[in-house]
Amino acid sequence: MNESxxxxxxxxxxxxxxxxxxxxxxxxxDSGVPTFRGxxxxxxxxxxxxxxxxxxxxxxxxxxxxxxxxxxxxxxxKIPNAAHLALVELERHIEHFWLITQNVDGxxxxxxxxxxSEIHGNIWKVRCTACGMISPNHDIPILNPPHCPTxxxxxxxxIVWFGESLDPQDLDRSYTALHTCEVLLIIGxxxxxxxxxxxxxxxxxRGAYVVEINLDPTPHSDLVDLAIQGRAKDIVPQLVTTSx
Ligand code: APR
Numbered sequence: 001m002n003e004s005x006x007x008x009x010x011x012x013x014x015x016x017x018x019x020x021x022x023x024x025x026x027x028x029x030d031s032g033v034p035t036f037r038g039x040x041x042x043x044x045x046x047x048x049x050x051x052x053x054x055x056x057x058x059x060x061x062x063x064x065x066x067x068x069x070x071x072x073x074x075x076x077x078k079i080p081n082a083a084h085l086a087l088v089e090l091e092r093h094i095e096h097f098w099l100i101t102q103n104v105d106g107x108x109x110x111x112x113x114x115x116x117s118e119i120h121g122n123i124w125k126v127r128c129t130a131c132g133m134i135s136p137n138h139d140i141p142i143l144n145p146p147h148c149p150t151x152x153x154x155x156x157x158x159i160v161w162f163g164e165s166l167d168p169q170d171l172d173r174s175y176t177a178l179h180t181c182e183v184l185l186i187i188g189x190x191x192x193x194x195x196x197x198x199x200x201x202x203x204x205x206r207g208a209y210v211v212e213i214n215l216d217p218t219p220h221s222d223l224v225d226l227a228i229q230g231r232a233k234d235i236v237p238q239l240v241t242t243s244x
Contacts, residue, residue: 005226005228006228006235006238006239008226009183009185009211009226009239010239012182012183012209012211013090013094013183013239013240015182016094016181016182016183017094017095017096017182018094018095018096018097018177018180018181018182018183019090019094019096019097019098019181019182019183019184019185020097020098020099020100020177020178020180020181020183020184020185020203020208021087021090021097021098021099021100021184021185021186021187022100022101022102022184022185022186022187022189022196022199022200023087023099023100023101023102023103023108023187023188023189024101024102024103024187024188024189024190024191024196025037025102025103025188025189025190026187026188026189026190026214026215026232027081027083027084027103027107027187027188027232027236028078028081028103028105028107028188029188029215029232030081030082030083030231030232030233031078031079031080031081031084031107032077032078033074033075033078033103033105033107034074035188035190036048036190037190037192043067043070043071046067049162051063051064051067052064052159052161052162053161053162053163054161054163054164055163056161057156057161061145061154061156062144062145064156064157065142065144065145065146065157068123068142068157069140069141069142069143071123072123072124072140072141072142073140073141075105075106075107075123076140078105078107079107079110080107080108080110080111081232081233082233082236082237083187083188083232083233083235083236083237084107084108084110084111084113085111085112085237086236086237086239086240087099087108087111087113087236087240088111088112088113089240090239090240091113091114091115093240096180096181097115098115098116098117098173098174098176098177098181099113099115099116099117100116100117100119100174100177100178100196100199101116101117101118101119101120102119102120102189102193102196103118103120104118104120104121104122104123104157104159105123106118106122106123106124117170117173117174118170119160119166119167119170119171119174119196120159120160120166121157121158121159121160122158122159123157123159124136124137124138125137125157125158126146126155126156126157126158127155127156127157127158128148128150128151128153128154128155128156129153129154129155129156130148130151130152130153130154131148131150131151131153133148133150133151134158137155166195171195174199175202178199178202178203178206178208179202179203179206180206181203181206181208182207182208182209183208183209183210183211184199184200184203184204184208184209184210184211185211185213185236185239186199186200186210186211186212186213186214186220186224187212187213187214187232187236188213188214188215188232189214189218190218191218191219191220192219197219200212200220200223200224201223204223204224204225209225209226210223210224210225210226211224211225211226211227211228212224212226212227212228213228213230213232213235213236214227214228214229215229215230215231216229217229
């Protein structure tokens with residue numbers, strides 16, 4: 001038996017050949033990106049659920065783009081923190097590693113993560129509502145809803161909104177990673193949005209050792225093998241240092 005939770009997780013990671021990580025807004029909170037369900041995530045008193053939906057976009061694309069423009073401006077100045085970087089390091093050391101993120105801010109790929117699924121999309125990509133073309137787009141500010149350079153259709157953020165399905169390929173890859181992992185690290189997610197909310201029980205049923213790292217207790221804290229309360233940027237780097 002190891003003397004501390006950190007030592008215990010390090011020992012598990014040292015032995016594991018297959019590790020999966022699930023991240024949420026809490027990991028980016030340490031870079032200064034507001035979480036969704038914290039009060040600083042509100043924009044003009046709208047809850048994200050009121051804007052991040054196909055219905056909201058159909059009703060008022062201008063308003064939805066205004067919100068995304070605000071979020072783009074906010075995220076553009078943020079950089080990956082020690083927790084993002086530690087996961088890049090972990091990816092280098094684990095034979096079969098997969099990172100599943102619900103974050104759309106792009107901070108994981110910016111940090112250098114390569115083996116990842118951005119299951120809710122990426123705020124720096126757009127998709128044409130007419131021809132379906134997906135393209136990178138880093139424009140700021142976006143003052144009016146942009147249009148497709150190819151067909152002229154209305155562009156929308158390439159983000160999975162409430163009521164929409166996740167990309168089947170992303171889901172397949174994620175479930176393979178959850179079904180096969182020996183260790184699952186869940187970092188900075190409130191665990192209330194599906195399907196990610198089901199990932200902890202899915203991995204646990206298949207025998208994974210499940211760890212939660214979160215500032216606050218969540219609905220999963222009692223189900224996981226080990227729940228550590230703290231900031232992602234303080235805890236995650238400790239898990240991947242080579243020192244004892
Ligand atoms: N370190 C670790 N955890 C933190 C930190 C931190 N520095 N700061 C906040 N947290 C925790 C909060 O306690 C909360 O449990 O991170 C969690 C963030 O929860 P949410 O705001 O609900 O974000 P998330 O779980 O990623 O939301 C899931 O909901 O709105 C949709 O599509 C959106 O991807 C998003 C999804």
